[in-house]
Amino acid sequence: MNKNLSHVDLIRGAFRYQSRFLGCTMVFKIDFPVTETSGFSYLMKDIALLSKIGFKIVIVPGAKESIDAILKENNLASTFNKENIRITDSAAIPFVQMAAFQTGSRLMALLSGSRVDAVIGNFVRAKGLGIINGIDMMHTGTVDKIYIDSISRVLNLGMVPILPCIGWSPSGKPYNVPSDEIALEVSAALGAVKLFIVSAGDHFKNIVQLPESVETRENGSIIKLTPQEAESVISSVHSPELELALKASRAGVDRVHIIDGREEGAVLKELFSNLGVGTMVYADKYESIRALHSRDLPDVLRLMEPLMQSGILIRRTPEQILEKKDDYCVFEIDGSVYACGALHNWGGGQGEIAAVAADPMYSGMNLGRRIVGYLIEKAQKNNLTRVFILTTKTQDWFESLGFKETSLESLPEKKRQVYDHSRKSMVFALDTRTINLQ
Numbered sequence: 001m002n003k004n005l006s007h008v009d010l011i012r013g014a015f016r017y018q019s020r021f022l023g024c025t026m027v028f029k030i031d032f033p034v035t036e037t038s039g040f041s042y043l044m045k046d047i048a049l050l051s052k053i054g055f056k057i058v059i060v061p062g063a064k065e066s067i068d069a070i071l072k073e074n075n076l077a078s079t080f081n082k083e084n085i086r087i088t089d090s091a092a093i094p095f096v097q098m099a100a101f102q103t104g105s106r107l108m109a110l111l112s113g114s115r116v117d118a119v120i121g122n123f124v125r126a127k128g129l130g131i132i133n134g135i136d137m138m139h140t141g142t143v144d145k146i147y148i149d150s151i152s153r154v155l156n157l158g159m160v161p162i163l164p165c166i167g168w169s170p171s172g173k174p175y176n177v178p179s180d181e182i183a184l185e186v187s188a189a190l191g192a193v194k195l196f197i198v199s200a201g202d203h204f205k206n207i208v209q210l211p212e213s214v215e216t217r218e219n220g221s222i223i224k225l226t227p228q229e230a231e232s233v234i235s236s237v238h239s240p241e242l243e244l245a246l247k248a249s250r251a252g253v254d255r256v257h258i259i260d261g262r263e264e265g266a267v268l269k270e271l272f273s274n275l276g277v278g279t280m281v282y283a284d285k286y287e288s289i290r291a292l293h294s295r296d297l298p299d300v301l302r303l304m305e306p307l308m309q310s311g312i313l314i315r316r317t318p319e320q321i322l323e324k325k326d327d328y329c330v331f332e333i334d335g336s337v338y339a340c341g342a343l344h345n346w347g348g349g350q351g352e353i354a355a356v357a358a359d360p361m362y363s364g365m366n367l368g369r370r371i372v373g374y375l376i377e378k379a380q381k382n383n384l385t386r387v388f389i390l391t392t393k394t395q396d397w398f399e400s401l402g403f404k405e406t407s408l409e410s411l412p413e414k415k416r417q418v419y420d421h422s423r424k425s426m427v428f429a430l431d432t433r434t435i436n437l438q
Contacts, residue, residue, distance in 0.1 A: 024193040025056040025155065029183035029244070032065045032103060033200035034261035041110055043198070046267045047160075048114035056155045058190065059118075059162045060183040061107055066099040067176075081135050088139040088176040096139075096176045100164035107162055118160040123147045124182055126167025126175040141167055141175025143182060146189040180244045188251040195248045196270070197241050198261040204279050209236050215366075224280040245281040256281045289374045292328035292340070297321060299337035300330065303357040312393050313355060314420070321355075328355065329374060331367050339367035343375045343387070346412040351375075351384040372401055380432050387432055390425035403428035 028047060034040060051057045067086070068078050074095055079087045088096055101120065108118040126141035144167070154161045163186060165179040187195045204222040211232050215223045225233065230246045233239070245256040259266045259278035270276035292300065297318055307313040321328065324342065331339035339358035343351050353375050358367040379387045388411065389398055395405070406429045408416065419425075 022054045023056065025058060025190045026050070026194045026196065027058045027060065027183055027187045027190070027192045028196045028198060028267075029060045029062065029179060030107070030261065031062040031197075031199040034198055035061070035103065035106060037200055037262050039262055039264050042264050043261055043267065044107065044110035045114050046265065048111050048116040050267070050271075051111075051116045051158070051160055052114075057160045058151065058155070058186060058192070059107055059160060060179050060186065061100075061103045061162065061164060062179040063096075063100045063103045063165050064179075066103055067096050070095045070099045081132060081137070083132070085129070085132075085137070085178070086140060086176060087135065087137055090139065093139040093174055093176065097166055097174060100166050100176075104162045104164045111160055116160060117158070118162055119154050120162045120164060121150065121154070122166075122168055123151050123161060123163050123186075124167035124177060125170065126177050127169060128173075128175060139173075139175055141169075141177050143167060143177060143185045144169075146186050148189050151186070151190065180240065184244060184248050184251060187248055187253050191252070193254050194271075195245070195253050195256045196267060197244060197256065197258045198267070199241055199258070200260070200262050201241075202260050204233070204237070204239070204242075204258075222279045223276070224282055227281065227283060230281050242279075242281070245279075249281045249283045252283070254283055289329050289331050289370065292321075292325050292330055294322065294325065296330050296337050296340075300328070300340045300357075303337070303340055303359060304355065307357050310393075312391075313357065314423070316355065329371065329378075331358070331371055338362050339371050341368075341371035341375055343378050343384075345382065345384065346415045348412045349383065349385045350412050350415075351379045351382070351387045352415065353387050353389050368397075369401065376430070376432055385431065385433055386429055388427055388429040390419075390423075390427060392423060392425050395426055395428060398428045401430075403430045 034043065047057060047059070071078050071092060076092050076095065081087060104120045108120060111118045123146065124143055125145040125147065127144040128139070128141050129137040131137070151161050163182050165177055165182060167175050167177045167182075169175065183195065183197075186192075202221075210216070210222070211229050214225060214229050214233075217223060222233075227246055227249045230242055230249070234242055234246065241258045245258055248256045257270050257276070257278050257280050259270050263277060266277055270278045300321065301318065304313055304316065308315045324344065327342040327344050329341055330337045341356040342354045344354060345351050353372060356368055356371055358371070376387060388406070389403060391398060406427050408419065408427055410429065411419070411427060
């Protein structure tokens with residue numbers, strides 16, 4: 001039953017995300033090692049599928065390892081300066097172009113196999129880096145301009161623009177431009193809602209020093225990071241992917257996703273589920289606790305029903321919830337409700353925290369704890385000096401939050417009058433004046 005429900009939730013999530021992002025631009029920066037893996041063709045099929053259903057897709061393929069190989073085959077050395085930027089001389093640039101366009105052509109061929117048209121074009125105007133620390137960078141360049149109009153025309157035709165790591169000066173001189181830089185600049189220029197950084201690596205697992213606020217999965221991988229949290233991780237772990245993600249976030253890209261391209265379906269899992277399989281750096285308001293709206297009632301009842309059936313929560317009718325609607329709050333992620341709770345004011349400076357329920361599929365996010373913390377803060381703002389809960393089965397959990405067992409007689413008179421003695425609920429309370437939630 002739970003497995004079937006999870007499938008239904010996945011389908012709902014897919015439709016919800018499709019509706020939200022349909023027609024929006026998403027940029028995929030694909031590292032070259034991903035193209036050498038057995039699952040690469042499946043990755044391109046998934047990207048083609050996204051294009052078919054109405055997402056505007058831009059692809060920036062990396063070619064570093066391919067360039068290395070072609071230069072070696074032609075007895076040309078790969079040289080880099082102290083900042084690890086490739087020095088591209090006049091002998092190397094034709095082979096750099098060859099590697100870049102060969103990689104782009106592979107992507108275009110796989111998209112074509114899925115009946116999605118793609119265009120490899122000169123969408124990047126570049127300028128030379130010149131001389132850095134006394135070293136002439138020759139044909140190594142930087143982005144001077146992204147030709148937004150040209151890319152937009154291709155996107156509006158339902159085609160996928162592919163931007164190789166080559167840019168040209170106004171006079172037609174070719175430059176080798178880092179694909180990370182192109183991905184960053186095109187994402188910002190097009191106002192992309194998402195940048196996917198697809199690499200052949202399993203990132204950010206079991207990092208010893210993480211900010212306490214960072215949430216991880218059971219396998220130790222990081223679910224998501226704010227820009228500030230990403231900075232902290234970068235200070236202890238060298239990660240070009242995370243550095244690019246942070247730059248993109250600061251450039252205005254709402255969400256940047258770092259995923260392992262070797263995992264089949266990784267793009268779809270990351271896009272169509274709230275927890276995903278990769279690491280997201282987000283600049284927008286990804287999650288929030290807010291007041292209950294009437295339209296949330298079906299979701300709240302769905303969350304509460306299993307707990308009402310098991311006797312953890314008392315049964316509440318839709319009418320009873322709506323009657324106390326202003327007491328309730330919900331935890332929303334991308335338009336869907338995944339947790340709820342209520343704070344009832346019984347007078348005398350005391351409030352009851354009740355109806356706390358959370359989606360068990362998202363247990364790693366501690367949604368219940370967040371709801372309770374929010375309600376305690378709400379109690380403080382409403383000058384309630386004490387909050388209490390009634391429970392028959394969750395006393396250990398509330399004790400872990402700082403609640404202490406107390407007597408029935410400590411409850412406000414109005415609450416004692418409606419107390420259901422047949423349930424024999426235990427009473428736990430917390431002095432809000434001793435809690436600092438900042």
